[in-house]
Amino acid sequence: MSEPKKPITIHVDADACPVKAEIYRVAERYGVPVIIVANDYIAVPPNPLFRRVVVDDGFDAADNWIAENVGTGDIVVTADVPLASRCVKAGATVIGPNGKPFSEAAIGMALATRNLMTDLRAAGQVTSGPRPFSAKDRSSFLSALDLAINRLRRAGHA
Template sequence: MTSPAAETPPIHLLVDADACPVREEAVKVALRHGIKVTFVSNSFFRIESDPLVEREIVPGNFDAADDRIVELVTSKAVVVTADILLAERCLKAEAAAVMSHTGKPFTHDSIGMAVATRSIMADLRAGGAQMGGPAPFSRQDRSRFLSALDLAIVRLKRHG
């Protein structure tokens, strides 16, 4: 018979690393908590060398990195992504937490509206509407991300 601890997967931080502005911050938080962090991308990038830090470069189509992240999701996974459709897939795969690189959480309650808004904006752009892009990434965004990630991991450690 196995113990309950053996059946529970460890906390794992998964980062959609292509164009992610908080890779260093994710490493910092993961190492502080002693958890594994896996960066998944379609292209090479430099990252800290540590046994808890893993980089997976996924060849193939545009969605290959997203598919790999969803494969890695467990009930103890914290996922960082700006991709709303990937966030939705991770929530459906029962990730413990999903957040953007600004620390904004994606939840089962909020993801439907985020997907709908994304679809409306895509339709408007396809129709020729001139839309502004997202606001530039700021120090406040970085700070919110650090706080949100730390809080998500602390909650998982306390409440499983």
């Protein structure tokens, strides 16, 4: 008899996350716990499914907490590519706020692109930065989160 798989939990890199309201709505629909991780107090709706973790102001403290506490069966919402890489390696499902999934196959290219852009900015090259967050991004995120939860449920995670 196989052991039951770990329940699904959504971990949110919350300091600059534009889709927290959407995460709460989807989590309530599916009954999935959410852990909001930030360096400062962030208001969280009063619901026993939602938990806030406030970490110290140390460099990457929120990222470190998330990376050290996720694994298979978890969903991580972040735009931070290095954090996404760490979470993918830990077995978590990782989704950007724009709905773009970070997969094991694509994380190397995402890191390379991020590093290239960092180097260009450091060399004084003008880069446009990320495009503004749009309604299409929000819709893509909702679809990606719904898909991730259903995929994990089919794999046996509660």
